[in-house]
Amino acid sequence: MDQNMPMLFSTRSLLRQILQSNILFLFFLAVCCTPPEDPVKCSSPNNTNCTITNSYGAFPDRSICRAGSAAYPATEEELIAVIANATRNGLKMKAATRFSHSIPKLACPGGKEGLLISTKLLNRxxxxxxxxxxxxxxxxxxxxxxxxxxxxxxxxxxxxxxxxxxxxxxxxxxxxxxxxxxxxxxxxxxxxxxxxxxxxxxxxxxxxxxxxxxxxxxxxxxxxxxxxxxxxxxxxxxxxxxMFKRSITYVTKNDSDLGDQVACFGREHEFADITWYPSQQKAIYRVDDRVSTNTSGDGLYDFIPFRSTSSLALAFIRITEENQESTNDAGGKCTGAKLITSTLSTSAYGLTNNGGYLGVIFTGYPVIGYQHRLQSSGTCLDSLHDARVTACSWDSRVKAEFFHQTTFSLGLSVVKSFVEDVQKLVKLEPKALCGLELYNGILMRYVTASSAYLGRQEDAIDFDITYYRSKDPLNPRLYEDILEEIEQLAIFKYGALPHWGKNRNVAFEGAIKKYKNSKEFLKVKAAYDPLGLFSSDWSDQVLGLKGGLPIVKEGCALEGLCICAEDIHCAPSKGYFCRPGRIYEDARVCARLDNNRRHS
The missing domain is CATH 3.30.465.10 (Uridine Diphospho-n-acetylenolpyruvylglucosamine Reductase; domain 3)
Incomplete structure (x- = not known):
């Protein structure tokens, strides 16, 4: 399975846009990016001996998911035949999608002899x-x-x-x-x-x-x-x-009253969301409502971090952040974050007032347009091949973004307290969250209680947080402890629900117990797939059918595979030790002891 939008409101995706105009000129006056490759790869012409990954090139545990074969049914009849044959032979199976955007191992079948069933051709x-x-x-x-x-x-x-x-x-x-x-x-x-x-x-x-x-x-x-x-x-x-029209205006405010504003803002505007830059102490409110279809305007949303990006610019930006990480240059990250957020604001986040995708400029708020032109974007996918001169900014085939995502929803009744806890952490370490602001801060989207058994349980806000991930799983991040504490604050102190298509393993620990109809879901699962052919160790662990979701080993807390219990779960040789949280003492985080830590 794939699949969730990579809400990577990209770090560099912006700095990249600044650099892009000069770098790309060296190649073409105008280019299209290379679309992502198929996440399923097989070593033989008959689609056997296969692997699958996600669009970022790595699952949370960095394992290689192998499968015995892959099938590409083009009709429902072919799909029926594929599943019947696999069931007859007792094969483990998983659906695989065109771009595979899910971070967890949803698409990995159990066992190396499993079958990947791609829905790539079921596209009518x-x-x-x-x-x-x-x-x-x-x-x-x-x-x-x-x-x-x-x-x-x-x-x-x-x-x-x-x-x-x-x-x-x-x-x-x-x-x-x-x-x-x-x-x-x-x-x-x-x-x-x-x-x-x-x-x-x-x-x-x-x-x-x-x-x-x-x-x-x-x-x-x-x-x-x-x-x-x-x-x-x-x-x-x-x-x-x-079909209807919308009117969008972004409003920048100080975040001092963000906790009070969060719940009421979502009731006031139909398509409201908030982007929060905690280290900069500001929030961007999306004032977004329906208007009459007679209202003038043909606006377009082409979100900048989802556009094609020069591979050279991506490499430059990634190298810059790697250097900042290796030298503990928090100040450099803060400077870069302010440049990126300023540029995003000036460019209206990719909104233009009238016209198409090429060269049309933003002339002012509100931006008014039809729903299908404003609700979603991703032009880096809609392109010709150009030998990777450009790519989506997270494409693993080039030196590009590589990141963790922590995404969860909190009931509206506890959001204010959570926001205030994050603000307390920022007061203790003002530069700690500049790194996630390089990826356009924390996106806060509104969701409601759902009838789906594994859907949202109450009206809530979904927090999307994207931040640097090292290519070396044993390499700690700058301010590792602060982001781990935020993650544990949400999941354990406030009972947040994880986004099923995002997150590190930590977020899924005990999650199924938070769904009031989880037993009903498991009854349907038992009826639909009594032999567990569509299950894997990972899905069984997430659904509470098997223990052992945490992977406890050296450095496991750095990747969110476990919550540290011993120093070895962090990186003691690099000065990172397992310590309580700063404001949530039940948290266990990997902290640099020379980073003003006073806990024993």
């Missing part, structure tokens, strides 16, 4: 019913294709992730979402009114079962956020609405 729009305002697509259709095809029929998807390189099956499997507290909320799965899923069957069924679920079927609550353990989604029917 099957039906658009304008009168009923529904759209039926195969699960490999990308978000961009869905949005575009709906628009041609005068329809719109109400809410969507901001990154359009997700497949429909992938974004459902991980619960991907946009931002709103209105209507049914921002999660795409809550607008699913029909779904077909193909699962293993018994000999009496021909070793395969096809279930066509509709709105009102209880099992749909399990299938629409399934983590890929129920089978392979074949088709999805979504409820749409008539």
């Amino acid at each position: 729009v099957l039906n658009i019913d304008v009168k009923a305002m529904t759209m039926t697509v195969e699960s490999g259709v990308t978000l961009r294709e869905l949005i575009s095809e709906a628009a041609t029929a005068g329809l719109a998807l109400s809410y969507a992730p901001y990154w359009w390189g997700l497949t429909v099956g992938g974004l459902l499997g991980t619960g991907a979402h946009g931002s709103t507290l209105w209507d049914k909320g921002s999660s795409v799965h809550d607008y699913v009114v029909g779904l077909t899923i193909v699962s293993p069957g018994g000999a009496e069924d021909g070793f395969v079962k096809v279930r066509r679920l509709n709105d009102g079927d209880q099992e749909l609550n399990a299938a629409k956020v399934s983590l890929g353990v129920l089978g392979v989604i074949s088709q999805v029917r979504l409820k749409l609405q008539p």
Whole structure:
């Protein structure tokens, strides 16, 4: 499985834009980037002896996921035949998507003889019913294709992730979402009114079962956020609405009252979100609402960090940050963060008022345009091959961004306390979070309680945090302890729910106990896949069916594979030891003892 949007509001993605115009001129006046490669690779022409990774080139434990073979069904009938044959032979299976954006090991089948079932060719729009305002697509259709095809029929998807390189099956499997507290909320799965899923069957069924679920079927609550353990989604029917326009204005404020503003801001504006720069003590409020379709404007959202980037610029930016890490240059990171956030603000984060993608400028707020032009972006995927002169900024084939993501949702009732705790940490170490501001800070999106068994349990805010990751898993990060403490504050003190498609292993420890309908989900899982052919050790651990999610070994806490209990879980030879948190003493973090730490 893939799949979640890489909300990497890229560090350098901005500095890169500054450098890009000069560097790219050396090559072409205008170029398109090289699209990402298929995450599934097989060593033989008949698709055997395969591996799969995610779009960032590394799973949290940095293991290589091997599979015996891969299949590329192009129709539902072919998908049925593939699953029947694999079930007959007792093979472990996993769905794999076009771009594989999930960070955890959702797409890794159990055992080296397993089967990868790619939905790459299941990419057709099957039906658009304008009168009923529904759209039926195969699960490999990308978000961009869905949005575009709906628009041609005068329809719109109400809410969507901001990154359009997700497949429909992938974004459902991980619960991907946009931002709103209105209507049914921002999660795409809550607008699913029909779904077909193909699962293993018994000999009496021909070793395969096809279930066509509709709105009102209880099992749909399990299938629409399934983590890929129920089978392979074949088709999805979504409820749409008539095309509409939006008006967007970004407003910058001091973050002193952010804790008080968070909950009310989401009620005031339909598509509200907040980007928070804690070290700079400021927040960017997205004032975003519907307006009449008669309102003038044809605005476009082409988010800058999701555009194509010069590979040379990416390498320069990555080397700069590696040097800052190796020399503990927090000041350099803070200077770079201010440059990037200033440039993003000046360029309206990629919004333009009228026109297309080439050379159109921002002329002022509000930016008004149609929903399909403003809700999502990702132009680095929509491009020709150019031998990697340019690439998406996280493409592992070039020297580019390499990062951790910590993404979780907190109920609105505890958000203020969490925000204030983070602000306390910033007061103790004012430069500590400049590193994540290089990746455009903390994105705060609104989500609502969902009917999905593994969906959000209450109205909440989702925090997206992206930050530097070393190529050496035993190399600690600058201010390692602060980010670990924030992670543990959210997950353990405030009971945050993890984003299923993001996060390090730590965030999933005990997570299933936080879902009131987890037992109902597991009942459906047992009925759909009684032999566990779509399960793996990792998914069993996450679902509480098997112990041992933490991987306890030397340096394990540096990668979020464990919470440190001993110094060896950190990097004592490099001055990092396991110590309590600064304001949350139940936390156990890897701290530099020469970094003003006073805990014994």
